[in-house]
Amino acid sequence: MRQCPRVCFLGVHILLAALGFFPCLWAQDVSDESKGVDSGNYNIRQTLEFGYRSDWINGDQDTYDTFVDLGKGLRLFDYSLDMRSLNHAGIFFDDLTFSNFGYGGDPNDVSRLRLEKNKWYDFQAMFRRDQNFWDWNLWANPLNPISTNPAASPTMPVATSPHALDLVRRMQDYDLTLRPESKVRFRLGYSHDRDDGPGFFTTDGGTISPFSENYSYTTNAYRMGVDFRILPRTMLSYDQLLNYFKQDNGVVDQNFPFQVVNGGVTIPVDLGDIWSSAGGEILPCGPGASNGGAFPFAGTTPPTANANCNGFVAYSQVGRPRNFMPTELFRFQSNYFKKFETSGSFGYSTANNVIPDFNETVVGWTTRNSSPGGTTSGPADAKRVSVNADWSGVYSLTNKLRLRDQFRFDNWRIPTLWDSVLGSFFTTGGVGLGAPIGVFNAANCNAANSYSGPACPSHTATSGPDLTDGVSANYFAQDLKTNTIELEYDFTRRFNARLGYWYGHRNITTNSNSFTTLEVFDPGGPGATAANDYLAARGGCALSGGTLPAVCTLNADGSITYNPGAPTGLSAPSSLIINEHALLLGMVARPTDNLRISGDFEFGYNDFAFTRTSPRQVQSYKINTSYQPKPWASLSGTVDIHENRDDVYTVNDLEHDRMYSFTSTLSSGPHLSVNFGYTYSNVFAQAIVCYTEGFGPAPAGTTPCPATGSPVPLGALAMYTSNDHFAYAGLMWRVNARVTATLGFNGSFVRGTSPYFNEPQFATGTPPPLQQVTLNTLQPAGTLNFNYLQPTGSIDIRVYKGLSYKMAWNYYGYDIAGNQFPAMLALTPTNPLLPSLQLENFNGSTATFAIRYAF
Amino acid sequence: MPFHHRVNEGLIRCSDCHNVHGTVNEKQVRMSATQNAVCFKCHIDKEGPFVFEHEAVKIEGCESCHVTHGGPNPHMLKVSNVNLLCLQCHTQSSFSKAPGTPSFHNQNTFFQACTLCHSQIHGSNFNQFFFK
Numbered sequence: 001m002r003q004c005p006r007v008c009f010l011g012v013h014i015l016l017a018a019l020g021f022f023p024c025l026w027a028q029d030v031s032d033e034s035k036g037v038d039s040g041n042y043n044i045r046q047t048l049e050f051g052y053r054s055d056w057i058n059g060d061q062d063t064y065d066t067f068v069d070l071g072k073g074l075r076l077f078d079y080s081l082d083m084r085s086l087n088h089a090g091i092f093f094d095d096l097t098f099s100n101f102g103y104g105g106d107p108n109d110v111s112r113l114r115l116e117k118n119k120w121y122d123f124q125a126m127f128r129r130d131q132n133f134w135d136w137n138l139w140a141n142p143l144n145p146i147s148t149n150p151a152a153s154p155t156m157p158v159a160t161s162p163h164a165l166d167l168v169r170r171m172q173d174y175d176l177t178l179r180p181e182s183k184v185r186f187r188l189g190y191s192h193d194r195d196d197g198p199g200f201f202t203t204d205g206g207t208i209s210p211f212s213e214n215y216s217y218t219t220n221a222y223r224m225g226v227d228f229r230i231l232p233r234t235m236l237s238y239d240q241l242l243n244y245f246k247q248d249n250g251v252v253d254q255n256f257p258f259q260v261v262n263g264g265v266t267i268p269v270d271l272g273d274i275w276s277s278a279g280g281e282i283l284p285c286g287p288g289a290s291n292g293g294a295f296p297f298a299g300t301t302p303p304t305a306n307a308n309c310n311g312f313v314a315y316s317q318v319g320r321p322r323n324f325m326p327t328e329l330f331r332f333q334s335n336y337f338k339k340f341e342t343s344g345s346f347g348y349s350t351a352n353n354v355i356p357d358f359n360e361t362v363v364g365w366t367t368r369n370s371s372p373g374g375t376t377s378g379p380a381d382a383k384r385v386s387v388n389a390d391w392s393g394v395y396s397l398t399n400k401l402r403l404r405d406q407f408r409f410d411n412w413r414i415p416t417l418w419d420s421v422l423g424s425f426f427t428t429g430g431v432g433l434g435a436p437i438g439v440f441n442a443a444n445c446n447a448a449n450s451y452s453g454p455a456c457p458s459h460t461a462t463s464g465p466d467l468t469d470g471v472s473a474n475y476f477a478q479d480l481k482t483n484t485i486e487l488e489y490d491f492t493r494r495f496n497a498r499l500g501y502w503y504g505h506r507n508i509t510t511n512s513n514s515f516t517t518l519e520v521f522d523p524g525g526p527g528a529t530a531a532n533d534y535l536a537a538r539g540g541c542a543l544s545g546g547t548l549p550a551v552c553t554l555n556a557d558g559s560i561t562y563n564p565g566a567p568t569g570l571s572a573p574s575s576l577i578i579n580e581h582a583l584l585l586g587m588v589a590r591p592t593d594n595l596r597i598s599g600d601f602e603f604g605y606n607d608f609a610f611t612r613t614s615p616r617q618v619q620s621y622k623i624n625t626s627y628q629p630k631p632w633a634s635l636s637g638t639v640d641i642h643e644n645r646d647d648v649y650t651v652n653d654l655e656h657d658r659m660y661s662f663t664s665t666l667s668s669g670p671h672l673s674v675n676f677g678y679t680y681s682n683v684f685a686q687a688i689v690c691y692t693e694g695f696g697p698a699p700a701g702t703t704p705c706p707a708t709g710s711p712v713p714l715g716a717l718a719m720y721t722s723n724d725h726f727a728y729a730g731l732m733w734r735v736n737a738r739v740t741a742t743l744g745f746n747g748s749f750v751r752g753t754s755p756y757f758n759e760p761q762f763a764t765g766t767p768p769p770l771q772q773v774t775l776n777t778l779q780p781a782g783t784l785n786f787n788y789l790q791p792t793g794s795i796d797i798r799v800y801k802g803l804s805y806k807m808a809w810n811y812y813g814y815d816i817a818g819n820q821f822p823a824m825l826a827l828t829p830t831n832p833l834l835p836s837l838q839l840e841n842f843n844g845s846t847a848t849f850a851i852r853y854a855f
Numbered sequence: 856m857p858f859h860h861r862v863n864e865g866l867i868r869c870s871d872c873h874n875v876h877g878t879v880n881e882k883q884v885r886m887s888a889t890q891n892a893v894c895f896k897c898h899i900d901k902e903g904p905f906v907f908e909h910e911a912v913k914i915e916g917c918e919s920c921h922v923t924h925g926g927p928n929p930h931m932l933k934v935s936n937v938n939l940l941c942l943q944c945h946t947q948s949s950f951s952k953a954p955g956t957p958s959f960h961n962q963n964t965f966f967q968a969c970t971l972c973h974s975q976i977h978g979s980n981f982n983q984f985f986f987k
Contacts, residue, residue: 345879
């Protein structure tokens with residue numbers, strides 16, 4: 001309601017300007033864009049456009065910032081500098097172009113610079129900054145329902161996506177070519193990419209909490225190359241590329257809105273994001289939360305929770321992956337022979353991703369295994385060796401018939417190793433959040449106190465090891481060879497066609513082995529005696545006839561080490577071979593000079609599929625047309641249909657993506673032009689999925705999983721359909737020599753369905769009861785149904801020679817058209833309500849008022 | 856479409872990913888400096904190599920899950936619900952190497968995003984299930 005007057009004011013502003021709010025300016029004769037200034041040996045042209053942007057956004061600011069993120073303030077909309085040598089004899093350069101936009105606060109700032117000195121060098125530099133704010137609040141949102149038992153569990157809606165982030169990426173690219181027109185030219189390049197900022201990180205645990213993560217990615221890339229043009233019409237190139245990547249992310253838990261009292265000590269705790277007392281999923285505090293009662297919490301600040309809940313007392317994760325990726329690349333291209341064109345490349349690339357010091361520490365409580373946490377660490381090293389080559393040749397058999405062949409070889413292998421060190425925490429005897437963690441050392445834990453002093457870790461006879469060393473060694477490789485052979489024939493000057501065959505052969509090899517190399521069992525706990533080695537003799541070191549197994553060693557500090565020796569039973573590599581075939585057809589027709597039609601068709605068959613959604617059958621139809629009936633009218637249309645099928649038993653995967661579009665541009669000279677277009681896209685995917693669902697017994701209408709041996713019982717033919725309509729129109733009207741107006745509109749209208757995940761089905765009755773035939777009945781329609789409208793308008797008034805006043809208006813309206821609260825039907829334990837979340841809808845305008853000066 | 860690469864905004868250009876002069880790849884898509892998918896030119900943290908690779912990423916490419924030219928769904932995913940995307944492959948089948956979901960994988964709303972736990976879904980160095 002607040003927006004309309006502002007928008008109306010803005011409209012009046014634009015209208016007044018259009019009608020001559022500056023009438024004194026109308027009589028002046030203003031030329032077109034500046035021809036620049038001649039200075040010395042250069043013609044210099046500059047444009048500067050700066051001004052102010054206002055915004056009025058109602059609704060979900062986070063969604064607006066995720067999609068648009070244009071805020072208010074002073075901005076540099078454009079600055080460009082163009083210097084051209086008048087006689088191509090500049091001292092340092094002949095041509096210089098420099099352009100910039102976005103500075104002052106826009107999410108995207110870009111600068112591009114190009115300098116060239118004919119025959120001597122060509123230098124290009126680019127800086128790009130991208131502010132990537134992302135918070136689609138439905139993403140990974142647990143959609144906590146309104147509590148059906150407030151006495152046991154409060155309602156805790158989650159307002160922000162647990163995977164929200166706010167990163168800034170700064171990209172710099174520099175490329176220099178020396179002697180660009182000589183027979184031997186050199187190329188040098190450097191890129192620096194830095195991406196950092198805060199975000200959230202979630203991981204598996206007793207519950208799930210959005211931990212705070214500081215992202216930090218840095219890439220430095222160096223490029224060196226040389227081109228040889230020694231033979232006529234032939235170029236040989238060699239490139240050496242060195243990429244260095246480093247990651248310095250850190251994760252900590254900084255969110256402790258609750259506290260627990262455990263052993264008389266009050267400790268801040270994080271109970272995570274998942275809150276529900278519905279059905280069998282009771283989190284964060286399940287039925288086992290019996291430490292003196294359940295919720296609600298004691299009336300304290302912060303609220304005091306039950307110590308037997310799932311939660312975290314501390315979490316941290318650090319690691320510094322360093323990845324060095326050198327690549328050598330040789331290329332050639334030649335049409336030395338009259339009827340034969342050929343090109344090809346050979347590349348060799350390696351990567352060595354080393355992580356020397358990963359460490360994750362979890363302190364909390366997981367009720368399902370009564371674990372207070374532990375540590376994960378150990379160095380890791382992953383390598384990749386990639387060899388690829390390609391060759392293509394076109395031989396003109398006759399003036400009308402050409403034979404084309406393209407061969408590609410791509411072979412990579414990834415051997416990896418993680419020398420894992422896993423530590424398990426044990427409490428000193430307490431249970432629940434905040435229970436003190438025992439520390440095993442000789443001073444506190446010794447034979448004198450049966451290794452069960454007050455600060456010692458407390459074990460039972462079934463406790464796992466305190467420390468586990470292991471190795472994960474994996475191997476993953478693919479050998480790919482493809483060949484495409486085509487015959488192309490020019491039937492007439494206006495019609496040619498192609499017939500081809502594509503063959504691919506993949507050999508995918510995998511091998512994974514994980515084994516334990518060492519376990520350490522610390523002693524101590526209730527019942528620890530010398531007869532049971534103070535409870536250190538457990539697991540693989542459990543006493544057998546009163547003696548330790550041969551693979552176990554009793555250490556001087558009372559601990560027992562399990563050393564299983566060389567691993568046995570390791571798996572052998574397994575290979576999967578896929579042969580792929582496709583028939584290719586293509587044609588280009590020009591029935592008249594102003595009509596062009598092209599078509600590409602592919603019909604493929606693969607004898608196996610790597611994933612269930614990989615196609616065994618592929619059909620692709622692409623038709624493009626362009627038509628210019630009049631010099632002032634251009635029309636084009638496209639049909640692009642892609643069909644994938646993997647329709648074997650228990651999979652039944654069908655996918656298609658069908659897109660139809662047309663565009664048109666009508667221009668009656670420089671004073672008026674109109675363009676408009678429309679695209680309809682129909683996306684469909686289906687596959688049999690098997691799953692389990694947690695709201696009690698199997699919902700009515702579900703069917704068993706058809707796959708033999710499936711660990712989950714339910715099956716369904718899950719589908720996703722999206723019908724997307726995109727339309728745009730634009731009008732540019734040069735009212736007179738001074739005033740140019742534009743109007744524009746583009747809108748996306750998306751209507752989709754995703755049964756079994758989003759569409760509650762209703763039976764008859766008043767009110768209609770919800771039939772439990774779907775999953776995730778609380779999930780709003782979200783991106784399945786929405787309208788996204790973006791009308792625009794602008795006026796450019798030329799005030800004086802080279803000086804313009806520009807006003808522009810952009811409207812953004814995002815409205816979810818589907819059910820935003822799908823469970824607002826009945827409040828039952830099996831059909832809980834979704835509490836009010838911030839709707840993702842937003843609408844509003846931005847307006848820019850700018851001065852443009854060209855000189 | 857609301858979720859898209861910043862092409863219209865001027866941050867990147869078509870030529871950043873496509874080579875008008877042609878490449879050996881479909882749709883004239885470029886390769887990264889490491890002779891890998893061009894996506895990794897910017898999203899290098901997803902490139903690996905990882906100790907535990909998500910094999911579909913390497914074999915089928917980013918487009919097995921993402922619509923690179925933008926779409927209606929968050930993270931430019933092919934479908935609106937990430938669990939549906941996962942289950943399409945991770946359902947027990949004799950025609951696929953992808954493991955089916957275990958029995959305790961509850962598909963109710965609380966876990967309506969597999970990536971809540973499997974957050975390192977593009978590959979992990981420290982967990983075969985992509986937890987960390």
